[in-house]
Amino acid sequence: MPHKADILLVDDEEALCVAAEKILLKEGYRVTCVHTAAEGLDRFQRDGADLIITDLALPDQDGLTVLRRAKQLRATVEVIVITGHGTVEKAVEAMRLGAYDFIEKPLDRGALLKAVAKAVEKQRLTAENLRLRDALEQIRGEEALIGNSAPMLAVKKLIRQIAPTDVSVLIQGESGTGKEIVADAIHLLSSRRDKPIIKISCAAIPETLLESELFGYERGAFTGAANTKPGKLEVADGGTLFLDEIAEMSTPLQAKLLRVLQDGRFQRLGSTRDTQIDVRIISASNVDIPHAIAGKMFREDLYYRLNVVHISLPPLRERTDDIPLLANHFLQKYAARMRKDVRAIAPAALDQLFAHPWPGNVRELENAIQRAIAVTTDATISSFILCAPLPGLHGNGSSITVPVGTTLEKTEERLIAETLALCDGDKEKAAKMLGVSSRTLYRRSAKS
Ligand SMILES: Nc1ncnc2c1ncn2[C@@H]1O[C@H](COP(=O)(O)OP(=O)(O)OP(=O)(O)O)[C@@H](O)[C@H]1O
Numbered sequence: 001m002p003h004k005a006d007i008l009l010v011d012d013e014e015a016l017c018v019a020a021e022k023i024l025l026k027e028g029y030r031v032t033c034v035h036t037a038a039e040g041l042d043r044f045q046r047d048g049a050d051l052i053i054t055d056l057a058l059p060d061q062d063g064l065t066v067l068r069r070a071k072q073l074r075a076t077v078e079v080i081v082i083t084g085h086g087t088v089e090k091a092v093e094a095m096r097l098g099a100y101d102f103i104e105k106p107l108d109r110g111a112l113l114k115a116v117a118k119a120v121e122k123q124r125l126t127a128e129n130l131r132l133r134d135a136l137e138q139i140r141g142e143e144a145l146i147g148n149s150a151p152m153l154a155v156k157k158l159i160r161q162i163a164p165t166d167v168s169v170l171i172q173g174e175s176g177t178g179k180e181i182v183a184d185a186i187h188l189l190s191s192r193r194d195k196p197i198i199k200i201s202c203a204a205i206p207e208t209l210l211e212s213e214l215f216g217y218e219r220g221a222f223t224g225a226a227n228t229k230p231g232k233l234e235v236a237d238g239g240t241l242f243l244d245e246i247a248e249m250s251t252p253l254q255a256k257l258l259r260v261l262q263d264g265r266f267q268r269l270g271s272t273r274d275t276q277i278d279v280r281i282i283s284a285s286n287v288d289i290p291h292a293i294a295g296k297m298f299r300e301d302l303y304y305r306l307n308v309v310h311i312s313l314p315p316l317r318e319r320t321d322d323i324p325l326l327a328n329h330f331l332q333k334y335a336a337r338m339r340k341d342v343r344a345i346a347p348a349a350l351d352q353l354f355a356h357p358w359p360g361n362v363r364e365l366e367n368a369i370q371r372a373i374a375v376t377t378d379a380t381i382s383s384f385i386l387c388a389p390l391p392g393l394h395g396n397g398s399s400i401t402v403p404v405g406t407t408l409e410k411t412e413e414r415l416i417a418e419t420l421a422l423c424d425g426d427k428e429k430a431a432k433m434l435g436v437s438s439r440t441l442y443r444r445s446a447k448s
């Protein structure tokens, strides 16, 4: 039978040690007895223990010293103190210093066992919590980023290297490649992990609103500003600000953001007072920013500030090695979530996954698995329903013919209209196909 816990008993009274040891051994604990504080701490440092039971009046040093030093060596160790006559104040002091409990001399078998059982249970829970926290940290951090293909290993290595620093990071990658997950991983592996990561999408919010969201405003700054509101920049103070779809930010706002990056200051709308903040900026884009710079849509100076570290996420079709790993990961995740006993993917179905071009990348794969689990009645997924590949990318969709000399405006109008038609009017989907944000698509299709 495995012993219940390791107990270190520190008492100079031989008779007490023998008696206590006998009681505890019989209950399945493993006990080590020593007679001085120095020996006790020596033992603890060398062999550890789950629980220390120490007398308060030891020949060489105070029992409180044993308590204090042991807690310094290992914060999770539990300590029970033994009090004799006239040491009640000391017992109180011991509790204040973090002792779990105290027992009085002469030792009572029942009291001893009860105190020990409770302390051991507490120790076990603490250790378990710590273990869970570590595991969670890993799950939520880098480990959540599934993928062992060469490009993903390179990405993970880069994340590990740069996460602890405060440098700005720009993450580039097609839609669904995991940009947000990477931003989370960087934050969680940084020293800012106890502070928030605040996320804001520059595409989802209209421009004027984006400005007030970011910088906040003073009461009366504009009509409707009834109360002062801190911006996301302030809320993220000490933590990380994730600026998604950064290429969609207007150039005037880019100029303001540049100032924040340069000297960590900004003003709330309607305020003349500078606010100082300490925020790490991680931004993401699924369009090529140098391209936007060439078209004067993006400030080059801001780009250099944001892009101190560049992380490029490869599309799934360029790392098909990761497909089985990702597929199994999502299989476990959604089977558990839907409480379905789905355990495997049949070889033919896996072939299907390998053959698909994955224009929607990991998100598309995740959705495909989720859908398959929802509909299957088997423990094995035998086939997937995958969306038809995108036109243009694979050459089997519809196409438009544009005579040379057609204006760009007309061409764009036509392309948008046809793409929308192909997507049954689904603007989100059409925007994705066209490689622009839905906001851009709204703007441009509104024009035509
Ligand atoms: N390497 C990965 N391991 C595990 N899950 C992943 C990975 N990459 C992406 N995912 C999952 O795929 C989905 C899309 O990821 P994410 O939102 O990070 O993509 P994105 O690049 O930000 O996409 P978009 O540009 O459309 O915003 C999420 O549910 C995410 O959990």
Ligand SMILES: [Mg+2]
Binding pocket: 179, 180, 244
């Ligand atoms: Mg995203």
